[in-house]
Amino acid sequence: MKPKIFIDGEHGTTGLQIRTRMAGRADVELLSIPEAERRNNKMREDLLNTADIAILCLPDDAAKEAVAMVAGNNSVRIIDTSTAHRVDPAWAYGFAEMDRAQAGKIAAARHVANPGCYPTGAIGLIRPLRAAGLLPEDYPVTVNAVSGYTGGGKQLIAQMEDAGHPEHIDAPHFLYGLPLKHKHVPEMQVHALLARAPLFSPSVGKFAQGMIVQVPLYLADLNDNASLGSIHAALADHYAGQDIVEVVDLKQSAALPRVNAVELADTDRMKLFVFGTAGAPHVNLVALLDNLGKGASGAAVQNMDLMLRG
Ligand SMILES: NC(=O)C1=CN([C@@H]2O[C@H](COP(=O)(O)OP(=O)(O)OC[C@H]3O[C@@H](n4cnc5c(N)ncnc54)[C@H](OP(=O)(O)O)[C@@H]3O)[C@@H](O)[C@H]2O)C=CC1
Ligand SMILES: CC(=O)N[C@@H](CCC(=O)OP(=O)(O)O)C(=O)O
Incomplete structure (x- = not known):
């Protein structure tokens, strides 16, 4: 089965650019929310909990709420592009080249904070x-x-x-x-x-x-x-x-x-x-x-x- 990816905030600037980069990729299944429903919390929660990897492209507060929506679900992994978790030691900092060990830490992590x-x-x-x-x-x-x-x-x-x-x-x-x-x-x-x-x-x-x-x-x-x-x-x-x-x-x-x-x-x-x-x-x-x-x-x-x- 292909890994399921959900971009929460897919209709914003960062989210759209991720979608463009993923277009044509046959190795993953992209879950999507209609633009008009982008703030529908029930739909977002369902999609977040269905994903193997959720990529959060939201303001900081909304990103924290999204993380709370998957609390207790141990199978979904998260990449947060907001500022919310970048100095949280429980999150891997997503700058793969910053030292030799970092790419391995990101690969193994459940929670990755994308750098600013x-x-x-x-x-x-x-x-x-x-x-x-x-x-x-x-x-x-x-x-x-x-x-x-x-x-x-x-x-x-x-x-x-x-x-x-x-x-x-x-x-x-x-x-x-x-x-x-x-x-x-x-x-x-x-x-x-x-x-x-x-x-x-x-x-x-x-x-x-x-x-x-x-x-x-x-x-x-x-x-x-x-x-x-x-x-x-x-x-x-x-x-x-x-x-x-x-x-x-x-x-x-x-x-x-x-x-x-x-x-x-x-x-x-x-x-x-x-x-x-x-x-x-x-x-x-x-x-x-x-x-x-x-x-x-x-x-x-x-x-x-x-x-x-x-
Ligand atoms: N732009 C950049 O160069 C960079 C951005 N980032 C980070 O990426 C994240 C997104 O930024 P960016 O794409 O620029 O922002 P945008 O404002 O372009 O997009 C944000 C998207 O999130 C949606 N959204 C906002 N609040 C909620 C909510 N409570 N629930 C669901 N959806 C919501 C917005 O919908 P609506 O249209 O209704 O507001 C919009 O579609 C931010 O945390 C930002 O700091 C990180 C690095 C660089
Ligand atoms: C030009 C501009 O306004 N840039 C944003 C930073 C880019 C951004 O939002 O990214 P992060 O998630 O990394 O903070 C700012 O200064 O707030």
């Missing part, structure tokens, strides 16, 4: 340097990022695309999260293995999908006389043999005049760069991804595939 889009970039850059001992645990990490507007789901998409929307946003690029209490900070701190909460400044650009995450570093405050070359080598070693995360060659990075936020739109890949000049005091670590690809729906399908094999 910004944390995928930030943790992807920082954690290998913590693991290699180059970045001190108490380094004052800053994370600056720009996301495509689909990152804000149906509501922000409408505000950006519909000129008649009462809260239409006209800005081509805007900063938000100005009180510095973004919901992604805790998972960045926990999974990047940092003692101090990173200072995170997000922004949105007038493009649908794409993301740049930047982590600038002062070399003098790192360990082991860290250099442009040793930082790049640590990242390249960590991701060697991966097909989703690519560490761009130093020479290629040095030749780039710019980084285009939408370069990886509509892909599930992530590119990591180390920018700077040999012998100079700073480096800038940069992650490039699609907020809906490796940043959300692509990662959810990757995790589902690991769980189906596990």
Whole structure:
């Protein structure tokens, strides 16, 4: 029998993208709820309890309610794309490449918390340097990022695309999260293995999908006389043999005049760069991804595939 997959929230931004990725897959049976019934709790509860894997693409509170709907059912496994369970030690964090053991943990888990889009970039850059001992645990990490507007789901998409929307946003690029209490900070701190909460400044650009995450570093405050070359080598070693995360060659990075936020739109890949000049005091670590690809729906399908094999 084919494993049954139910995407709760399949008519939202993340859910639709997962459905698109699953179209044509003959190895799974996709359970579906009509759009008009998407908030029908009885139907959702039945489908959640029928599934082998439920993928939650809901706001945090609704995700917690969905988990409660399958309490006592030991056969359904869950991938939650919301923020609700990302620092819960009982849930496997769904970033398969973040260390060597993680793909195995996801494969064996009943509960998987899909990472946030910004944390995928930030943790992807920082954690290998913590693991290699180059970045001190108490380094004052800053994370600056720009996301495509689909990152804000149906509501922000409408505000950006519909000129008649009462809260239409006209800005081509805007900063938000100005009180510095973004919901992604805790998972960045926990999974990047940092003692101090990173200072995170997000922004949105007038493009649908794409993301740049930047982590600038002062070399003098790192360990082991860290250099442009040793930082790049640590990242390249960590991701060697991966097909989703690519560490761009130093020479290629040095030749780039710019980084285009939408370069990886509509892909599930992530590119990591180390920018700077040999012998100079700073480096800038940069992650490039699609907020809906490796940043959300692509990662959810990757995790589902690991769980189906596990
Ligand atoms: N967009 C992105 O780039 C990313 C999103 N995520 C996470 O994915 C989750 C979904 O976000 P996103 O797809 O962007 O959001 P959307 O607003 O686009 O979609 C959410 C969907 O969930 C439905 N929904 C909301 N509340 C309930 C409820 N109580 N019961 C049943 N259905 C409900 C909505 O229906 P209705 O239309 O009626 O509101 C909608 O169809 C969020 O937790 C988000 O944080 C994670 C990483 C990146
Ligand atoms: C552009 C934008 O608004 N982005 C969202 C984050 C993306 C998202 O909702 O994802 P998570 O589930 O990972 O939080 C935000 O800043 O709240």
